[in-house]
Amino acid sequence: MKPPDTRQRILDAAESLFARDGFRGTSLRAITGRAGVNLAAVNYHFGSKKGLLDEVIKRRILPLNKIRKKRLEEVRDLAQSSGIPPDIEDVLTAFIEPTILFKESEPGAKEFITFIGRSLADPDDTVRNAFHAVINPMARFLFKTVSKALPGLSRELLFWRLHFTMGAFFHTMHISGNPGPGFMGMKTDIDAQSLVNLIIPYVTAGMKAK
Amino acid sequence: MKPPDTRQRILDAAESLFARDGFRGTSLRAITGRAGVNLAAVNYHFGSKKGLLDEVIKRRILPLNKIRKKRLEEVRDLAQSSGIPPDIEDVLTAFIEPTILFKESEPGAKEFITFIGRSLADPDDTVRNAFHAVINPMARFLFKTVSKALPGLSRELLFWRLHFTMGAFFHTMHISGNPGPGFMGMKTDIDAQSLVNLIIPYVTAGMKAK
DNA sequence: CATTTTTTCAAACATGTGTTTTAATCAATT
């Protein structure tokens, strides 16, 4: 049973259009038009527009989460075996680096990362919930690891600092890579590794402020 | 020429619905329904839905920008007269504090702040541009003042760090105040002054990292 | 008070949306 590539074509087109115009701003006709397939194909293969959204998300997030989890576990286990708490910089890097490098890992991934960054601020419940469902377990694990690295901070303070970190991170995800000059005439299409090298010191310093 | 409060009612209803459901997700029928006015009143008073958006933004942003500009100028002038560069913490506070405190300044302002936080990540050009038009001059002035406080940093590094700061800030703006438990079962409806006290040390440390 | 201007109102307009339907076409299996 060779899979006709109709599904893939729809997923690719949807991913790129969702990233550019948002979930609500993208019509099924735009998606099927770009994919070169019939309008009804979306509902045939994915049941509904929301079903398509879920598949677009899962296709990229599940592999990415595997990598991030593994990296976090490595940091945690290494610290555990040496008896000292993990370094907060290592923890943050384990989470952030694979996400940003993911952008250059395969075609379309970059657009997907943009889509994530935008969706977490989306007013539409459908979109936010679809992402939260696959991201929350990851965030929970991150929180636990971070709290091991900064045992001195209260749970509440830790929450807020991680919250700010995620803000800086998400904002970067959806804005970097935009062609043309950005906010201060600055170019934002920096390469992924340089971006990692920029954001890690910032969030590390923020997490252990004062 | 006493203004009939139809305009105000529409602006209030639109502000609150825009914040909750976004610009695209809010229909004129929903706005006029909540405002208790006729559907055609929006196009009569504001020309179009976009015209309404512009008015919703300007009504709050212009006074807010006045305050932020004044606070920033105070910090700049104080440093200038004493001959030493301004403290980066003071600069960030001058910009961030009035924005967050603004939420509790008048009814509806809180929803507006949420709206800003969301809109800057909005995929819709109409929304992003409408905000950028009134926010960019402010951001430019902030950038100049920040670069005086951190003269050692390159223009590019400064840009990225300010970028991360804005990310943490915007994310906080649209997520704090949400009722119910947030990302880790943590309550996000903290009072404004406490929020200021939490975010300032974080972004200050981030800006002068390493 | 009569008249002009501003504002409200109900209805319609044109277009776009996600989804469903029903028949045609393709692929695989017997």
Added chain:
DNA sequence: AATTGATTAAAACACATGTTTGAAAAAATG
């Protein structure tokens, strides 16, 4: 080769959208 099942295709459906229209009502003006 015939038949069964999966996929594609064009069309219609039901509804929601921003906007415009033209008449009624209200307010302001002389």
